[in-house]
Amino acid sequence: MKLSNENLELNELNESDTKGLIELSASVRWDYDEEEIRTLFSSAKNIYGHKNNEGKIVSSAAIIPYDNNLAFIGMVIVHSDYRGLGLGKVVTQKCVDNASGRSILLIATAEGKPLYEKIGFTVVDSVHKYLCSQYIPVKLAPHSGLTIEAVKEENLEEVIDLDGAAFGDKRSLFLRNRIKQANQCLVVKKDSRIIGFGLSILGPVNLTLGPVVAPDTGIAELIIDYLASNHKGNLRVDVPSGNEKLMAYLEQTGFIKASNPPVMGIHTNKMPYRNNTLFAIASQAYG
Known part of the structure; x- marks a missing residue:
């Protein structure tokens, strides 16, 4: 059941949100652990996410700028109970807006690809998992x-x-x-x-x-x-x-x-x- 009537607030996340990000990751069967989240916080410029009324993180996205002209967006997750509310688009757009005009890349899931296309992303290559x-x-x-x-x-x-x-x-x-x-x-x-x-x-x-x-x-x-x-x-x-x-x-x-x-x-x-x-x-x- 989608909980669209909640007041979902977009936050900049910090290391105190590590446990919540691990729980969000586990909710979509991704295997982020404490060490992975620590590397993300120490490498990213910003990590954003929505929190529900109870303070639970229900969306996330990180923007990782590299040394010159390129940035990567990673950890784009929306909890299954909160999909269809546009949260993924909001957190991804926030990352794009904070990338200081850099060229930005991301690796898309099948579910995420249409969302990224709406923002203006186009396919430039692929990887093989x-x-x-x-x-x-x-x-x-x-x-x-x-x-x-x-x-x-x-x-x-x-x-x-x-x-x-x-x-x-x-x-x-x-x-x-x-x-x-x-x-x-x-x-x-x-x-x-x-x-x-x-x-x-x-x-x-x-x-x-x-x-x-x-x-x-x-x-x-x-x-x-x-x-x-x-x-x-x-x-x-x-x-x-x-x-x-x-x-x-x-x-x-x-x-x-x-x-x-x-x-x-x-x-x-x-x-x-x-x-x-x-x-x-x-x-x-x-x-």
Whole structure:
């Protein structure tokens, strides 16, 4: 039953709202936990949401600005009891209005796509969501002269630069926060120079792999194998379009494509320039 007669107030949320955001996420079967919400608050410019008469959060959306011209909108959720009231449009529009004229991207659910189109978003690309309940290692081609090791503090600027060229904008604050949250953060070196990296994030349901940045598919496969091999449980990886070879590898190792959601943009009609080294995104909230 929709509760349209309530006085629903739009608020800017803060860290005291963490529990309410986790509960809202769980209501739509998304697996945000306290660490994920902490990274969101420390990386986002603003997080907005409606609260009902009892103070319960019934909608949310976050705007995450990156270093130069790009921003991402994530965690757009409306509680099922409050759908059809226009709350999703209001919180998303609030994020758009507070993005300071930046190009804005988001990854849409099937339910959300018509809402975003009404605001002015258009489809500019897509991603491929892959899930795995049991990882099956396959023999990979040997790579001589490479070392794989955990990231160190002195590596961070190099990793941020690699990510920026791969993603299409530097995202220094977010990446530092994400590395703190990570279950693992690996760098691949050749002749002491970092040529790729990958993160894994352990959530309540999945170990999510990404971002993964590499000079070619073979090294991306190597990073994913290192991140996935010792995990006994569910895995998730979201792959940008154009990476068919990597997707074929994932399917050999037990991953199954679950969906192919669109990437949508406003104040832009195309993806930012990328150098074809991004093989897995950080998440659908951050791109």
